[in-house]
Amino acid sequence: MLAEGLSLVGFVERCVIPYLYRYSHLEQHGFPPFGDLGHGPSGIRQDLMTLFGTDREQAVPRFVQLASLKRRYVNKQPCPCGSGRRLGRCHNRRVNRLRDRLGRFWFRQLHYDLKKMRPQEQA
Numbered sequence: 001m002l003a004e005g006l007s008l009v010g011f012v013e014r015c016v017i018p019y020l021y022r023y024s025h026l027e028q029h030g031f032p033p034f035g036d037l038g039h040g041p042s043g044i045r046q047d048l049m050t051l052f053g054t055d056r057e058q059a060v061p062r063f064v065q066l067a068s069l070k071r072r073y074v075n076k077q078p079c080p081c082g083s084g085r086r087l088g089r090c091h092n093r094r095v096n097r098l099r100d101r102l103g104r105f106w107f108r109q110l111h112y113d114l115k116k117m118r119p120q121e122q123a
Contacts (some may be wrong), residue, residue, distance in 0.1 A: 041117050053094050054081045061114050063091070067099045068107035 006014070025033040037043035045060050052063040062080035066087060074095065075088030083090050099107065 041114075044114075051094070051098060053091060056080075056082060061111065063095065064107050064111045064114060067095050067102075068104050068111050070104075071096060071099075 022032055022034070025031075037046045045057055048060045048064065049055065049057060052060065054060070054063065059080035059082065066074045066077060066080070071092075075086065075092050077087050079085055079087045079090035081091055087095065
């Protein structure tokens with residue numbers, strides 16, 4: 001959202017209003033209107049699984065690492081999803097789109113942060 005140059009009004013429309021809607025729905029009906037992510041590292045991993053289009057949590061660190069590298073090298077690597085194909089023939093569009101929007105440095109920092117997490121935080 002920051003890369004899009006989101007204004008204060010845009011932030012309220014895209015973040016605050018959905019949060020308030022979720023909270024009021026939860027108060028009225030006792031359950032959230034859409035799925036919730038976990039908190040902390042597990043929520044980050046769940047969100048990354050959705051972004052990279054995988055259901056394998058153990059593939060997330062490798063996807064993040066590949067997103068931090070140059071396309072020319074990455075597209076020749078095996079895809080972390082376990083399909084047996086190289087990334088250039090599998091999840092390359094997702095990885096490249098995310099890399100273009102957020103930048104390799106952002107993924108490099110995220111990969112470093114994921115490696116720093118203690119084992120009990122990663123589960």
